[in-house]
Amino acid sequence: MEKSKLIGAMLASTLIAGTATAQDVTLTIESWRNDDLAIWQDKIIPAFEAEHPGIKLNFTPSAPAEYNAVLNSKLDAGSAGDIITCRPFDASLALFEAGHLADISDIDGMASFSAVSKSGWSTDDASTQFCVPMASVIHGFIYNKDAFAEVGVEEPTTEAEFFAVLDKIKEDGTYIPMAMGTNDQWEAATMGYNNIGPNYWKGEEGRLALLAGDQKLTDEAWVAPYRQLAKWGAYLGDGFEAQTYPDSQNIFTLGRAAVYPTGSWEISGFNGLADFEMGAFYPPVQNAGDTCYISDHTDIGIGMNAATPNAEAATVFLNWVGSSEFATIFANALPGFFPLSDAPVTLEDPLAQEFISWRGECESTIRSTYQVLSRGTPNLENDTWNASVAVIKGEESPEDAGKRLQAGLASWYEPQQ
Amino acid sequence: MSKDQAKPKFRWHIVVFLAPAVLVYTAVMIYPLFATLRLSLFTEVGQERVYVGLQNFRTLFGNAFWSEQFWNALGNNLWFFVVHMLVQNPIGIALAAILSQPKLRFASFYRSAIFIPTILSFVIVGFAWKLILSPIWGIAPGMLDAVGLKSLYAPWLGKEAYALTTLSLVSVWQFVGIPMMLIYAALLSIPDEILEAAEVDGITGLSAFWKIKLPLILPSIGIISILTFVANFNAFDLIYAAQGALAGPDFSTDILGTFMYRTFFGFQLQLGDPHMGSTIASAMFAIILIGVCIYLFGIQSRMRRYQF
Numbered sequence: 189m190e191k192s193k194l195i196g197a198m199l200a201s202t203l204i205a206g207t208a209t210a211q212d213v214t215l216t217i218e219s220w221r222n223d224d225l226a227i228w229q230d231k232i233i234p235a236f237e238a239e240h241p242g243i244k245l246n247f248t249p250s251a252p253a254e255y256n257a258v259l260n261s262k263l264d265a266g267s268a269g270d271i272i273t274c275r276p277f278d279a280s281l282a283l284f285e286a287g288h289l290a291d292i293s294d295i296d297g298m299a300s301f302s303a304v305s306k307s308g309w310s311t312d313d314a315s316t317q318f319c320v321p322m323a324s325v326i327h328g329f330i331y332n333k334d335a336f337a338e339v340g341v342e343e344p345t346t347e348a349e350f351f352a353v354l355d356k357i358k359e360d361g362t363y364i365p366m367a368m369g370t371n372d373q374w375e376a377a378t379m380g381y382n383n384i385g386p387n388y389w390k391g392e393e394g395r396l397a398l399l400a401g402d403q404k405l406t407d408e409a410w411v412a413p414y415r416q417l418a419k420w421g422a423y424l425g426d427g428f429e430a431q432t433y434p435d436s437q438n439i440f441t442l443g444r445a446a447v448y449p450t451g452s453w454e455i456s457g458f459n460g461l462a463d464f465e466m467g468a469f470y471p472p473v474q475n476a477g478d479t480c481y482i483s484d485h486t487d488i489g490i491g492m493n494a495a496t497p498n499a500e501a502a503t504v505f506l507n508w509v510g511s512s513e514f515a516t517i518f519a520n521a522l523p524g525f526f527p528l529s530d531a532p533v534t535l536e537d538p539l540a541q542e543f544i545s546w547r548g549e550c551e552s553t554i555r556s557t558y559q560v561l562s563r564g565t566p567n568l569e570n571d572t573w574n575a576s577v578a579v580i581k582g583e584e585s586p587e588d589a590g591k592r593l594q595a596g597l598a599s600w601y602e603p604q605q
Numbered sequence: 606m607s608k609d610q611a612k613p614k615f616r617w618h619i620v621v622f623l624a625p626a627v628l629v630y631t632a633v634m635i636y637p638l639f640a641t642l643r644l645s646l647f648t649e650v651g652q653e654r655v656y657v658g659l660q661n662f663r664t665l666f667g668n669a670f671w672s673e674q675f676w677n678a679l680g681n682n683l684w685f686f687v688v689h690m691l692v693q694n695p696i697g698i699a700l701a702a703i704l705s706q707p708k709l710r711f712a713s714f715y716r717s718a719i720f721i722p723t724i725l726s727f728v729i730v731g732f733a734w735k736l737i738l739s740p741i742w743g744i745a746p747g748m749l750d751a752v753g754l755k756s757l758y759a760p761w762l763g764k765e766a767y768a769l770t771t772l773s774l775v776s777v778w779q780f781v782g783i784p785m786m787l788i789y790a791a792l793l794s795i796p797d798e799i800l801e802a803a804e805v806d807g808i809t810g811l812s813a814f815w816k817i818k819l820p821l822i823l824p825s826i827g828i829i830s831i832l833t834f835v836a837n838f839n840a841f842d843l844i845y846a847a848q849g850a851l852a853g854p855d856f857s858t859d860i861l862g863t864f865m866y867r868t869f870f871g872f873q874l875q876l877g878d879p880h881m882g883s884t885i886a887s888a889m890f891a892i893i894l895i896g897v898c899i900y901l902f903g904i905q906s907r908m909r910r911y912q913f
Contacts, residue, residue: 253849253850253872253873256870256871256872256873256876256877257870257871257872257877260870260871260877261870277874278874278876279874279876282876285652286652287652369763370763370853370854371762371763371848371853371854372849372853373849373851373853373854374873425740425741426740427739427740427741427746427759427760427763428740428760428763429760429763429764429854430738430739430740430760430761430762430763430764431739431740431741431760431763432735435739435741435742438741439741557874558874562874562875565670565671565875566670567874567875569873569874569875570851570872570873570874570875573851574851574855574856577853577854577855578855581854583765583855596670599670
């Protein structure tokens with residue numbers, strides 16, 4: 189008797205569960221942010237699902253390095269999820285042009301973003317948007333406050349001070365002055381060249397002039413950052429040639445290095461790992477009193493698979509991504525990824541506050557190689573990785589690197605010919 | 606038998622038994638191969654796929670940007686192969702010769718121990734060696750230091766001059782078990798009478814190996830060489846696991862497999878180009894085909910075989 193009741197109850201519950209899921213729409217989200225899996229599952233998804241009964245979210249990230257390749261194959265095969273996390277600029281533009289991303293210019297959620305925020309996910313004439321801007325990352329240097337106090341140095345603001353600090357740490361010998369390796373290549377370009385560069389080419393001014401063909405990569409403003417990078421080699425740890433990105437992260441969070449050239453995306457990861465106090469300073473300017481420029485790079489957007497059968501539910505989700513509620517959850521769950529919407533957001537993490545405060549002090553720009561310039565073959569971004577590494581290792585002179593990049597760019601980009 | 610069969614009956618069972626293998630092989634190997642060759646004759650203009658004949662090959666070999674990368678990858682691939690031929694196969698043969706000594710104790714233990722890396726995943730091998738050789742966490746600098754040779758240590762995987770050779774040797778470490786096993790089997794199949802007859806004639810020990818055994822296992826060595834050739838020119842996994850798709854430092858470990866992957870699927874901001882990727886894949890296919898043909902018609906047909 190008891191047993192059959194139990195079985196009956198179990199059958200009934202499966203039936204109910206079965207009908208409930210049949211009514212629900214499940215949206216699958218493609219992303220490269222596998223680091224954020226816990227945050228989506230514990231914070232973002234419950235908050236959304238509580239407000240929107242009937243829509244379930246399924247966050248399915250893949251490895252960052254493989255994301256573009258995996259996503260392209262999935263889209264071509266028709267097996268991609270409903271919601272697509274968008275890389276900025278050409279990778280997503282190509283998806284839109286191939287008809288994989290839906291035109292979402294008119295959805296309500298787009299209203300709260302400025303033109304600059306939207307630039308990463310608009311057509312070249314800025315008339316059509318295909319992804320909702322989600323977050324940007326700011327470049328700078330994170331440092332070990334304890335190490336600075338021990339060696340007796342202060343946050344540098346000019347280039348001369350910066351190298352004086354590094355010299356002093358090197359002399360002291362307790363800490364590796366700077367944690368960076370060249371094995372994975374991208375750090376040298378992203379955390380090196382594009383981090384310190386905007387101070388030389390004056391942010392947007394130089395970047396737009398390069399796009400228009402008025403400046404060349406052989407100009408002093410574009411070669412000077414390489415000249416500074418060439419000096420970095422002496423301050424990196426032993427065997428930096430084979431040091432990988434995770435190696436550098438570990439060296440810094442274990443307290444073995446004093447300065448870590450980086451971007452704000454590290455904040456959430458480092459908060460859990462480092463047991464010393466961290467500070468941050470923006471890329472040092474050439475002379476005291478110069479305007480500072482920071483790379484405030486539009487990094488993540490989110491759009492809709494044009495082939496999704498659940499377009500309506502997906503639009504509801506995208507509108508929610510554009511809301512200040514999402515911005516607040518996201519910014520505080522992931523300190524270091526700064527929301528791009530105009531909606532006011534309060535940040536609690538001190539290190540993240542430090543980074544975002546530079547938006548007031550300095551001029552913002554985005555990474556020089558991302559918009560349009562990496563569209564052709566040879567690919568300027570990949571070439572910049574290669575050149576930055578070669579310069580740091582002393583295998584290529586800054587001038588030669590500039591010449592090589594300019595020749596590659598001019599071979600396919602008309603305004604530079 | 607009452608009467609002779611005038612006509613042999615068509616033997617249907619052969620077709621039936623072969624069908625599953627032929628169908629599966631066609632679906633997963635032959636069709637994709639020809640589809641790839643076909644794809645290399647097209648390109649994308651706008652959103653349309655257009656037939657362009659051999660234009661992609663002209664770009665690959667004629668355009669300095671592409672051809673430089675291609676020859677660099679081919680050169681690296683050749684070096685990768687040379688290291689395997691000069692290190693892996695001689696060591697494999699030597700190990701097999703030692704293991705086939707009847708007096709050797711624990712022979713089966715050594716055999717298994719040397720063969721085990723072969724069954725490990727490339728990812729594990731790549732990652733384990735990356736850690737061993739790491740200047741920061743690795744045991745290589747410490748071990749060299751312990752014997753006073755710290756000065757010999759360099760961050761090998763990060764130096765252009767050493768990275769490819771280092772990875773080739775890692776691959777040799779992983780696969781030395783294969784030539785060893787094949788040669789070991791060949792050595793065991795040599796009848797004892799021949800060796801005894803040689804002994805009667807006064808040929809023993811090392812000279813027995815050089816004069817009797819080696820000529821008898823030459824066909825196996827030929828097979829191993831061609832297997833090494835095909836495997837090396839199809840290699841991709843180890844380089845990708847250890848150095849990533851950009852095959853750093855400065856493309857010094859870039860081989861045809863990684864070059865093809867990067868082009869076909871794209872990398873970071875570089876968008877994938879299936880048509881150029883297929884072109885490279887077709888070139889790889891041609892290189893391997895030529896290599897195998899040279900072996901089959903030039904070497905194997907002239908090799909002397911002994912029947913026991």
